[in-house]
Amino acid sequence: MIFKFRTFFVVILAFFLLSYTTGWSQERIEAGFFIGGSYYNGDLNPGKQFYGVQPSLGGVFRVVSNSRIAFKGTLTAVNIQGDYPGEDIQYPSVTGNSSPQYSFDRTMADMAAQIEVNFFEYDHPFRRDETRFSPYITAGIASTLYRRYYSDDGGSSENPHFILSLPFGIGIKWKLSDWVHVGLEWNFRKTFVDDLDTMGHGAIDPSDPYGFNQPSSLHNNDWYSFAGVLVTFDLFHRKVSCNAGY
Numbered sequence: 611m612i613f614k615f616r617t618f619f620v621v622i623l624a625f626f627l628l629s630y631t632t633g634w635s636q637e638r639i640e641a642g643f644f645i646g647g648s649y650y651n652g653d654l655n656p657g658k659q660f661y662g663v664q665p666s667l668g669g670v671f672r673v674v675s676n677s678r679i680a681f682k683g684t685l686t687a688v689n690i691q692g693d694y695p696g697e698d699i700q701y702p703s704v705t706g707n708s709s710p711q712y713s714f715d716r717t718m719a720d721m722a723a724q725i726e727v728n729f730f731e732y733d734h735p736f737r738r739d740e741t742r743f744s745p746y747i748t749a750g751i752a753s754t755l756y757r758r759y760y761s762d763d764g765g766s767s768e769n770p771h772f773i774l775s776l777p778f779g780i781g782i783k784w785k786l787s788d789w790v791h792v793g794l795e796w797n798f799r800k801t802f803v804d805d806l807d808t809m810g811h812g813a814i815d816p817s818d819p820y821g822f823n824q825p826s827s828l829h830n831n832d833w834y835s836f837a838g839v840l841v842t843f844d845l846f847h848r849k850v851s852c853n854a855g856y
Contacts, residue, residue, distance in 0.1 A: 637735060639846040640672040640791065644686060646838015652807050652831075654692035654714075659835070664689035666836045668720070677731040677741060682748070684722045690834050691715040692807055714809040716756060718834075720799065722777045724750030733785050742785040749778040752799060759808055776800040781840070789844040796837040806832040 647663035655661050668686030675681065693713035730744040731737070751774070758771035781795035 640842035642842030648836035650690035722752035
């Protein structure tokens, strides 16, 4: 069990290292929440965005280094689902079922440490009224906790499993008041597994539906994405000495 948590600790360590490297120059610390929708891309949904959207909810902790750079830690509950037959997907029938169908519904925990880079100066300590809005990009490292299914002679079993993923996204943020910030963010997760859409029913494996022991050519790895609203509140402001003519 100890080894299953290694990727989780990598993410947590990455966030604290990123925060520490800017700790002496941080301007403020924020905390808040995320609410939105999540969806899946893989063998059962090769390319459609915002298809089969499910609710997602999480917490946000942000360390702001300056008006251009911030470091963010998030913990998000993500739900994804999918099914077939689909418009462009032809899979064999499920054994014992008169109509060809397969579906999965999975809830996962997403933990990420990311850097945010603002396109414009945002909430500058000496020009706050002029710097209330900015688009931004974000990227970093993440870990996903989900229940992985295993097949054995006695049937199938499931166990919690951590995997690494690559997070990146885009967003916009507004400063609503002296201590409240609101943003819209669209995040992507590139995983390195192909079984997020497998539910262990013993019927089919969506990545190898015909039992050829070869992965599907559609998606060798599963993706999931979520988009929604971020609301954060200032918890701590560092006093910044007046300089540069301000």
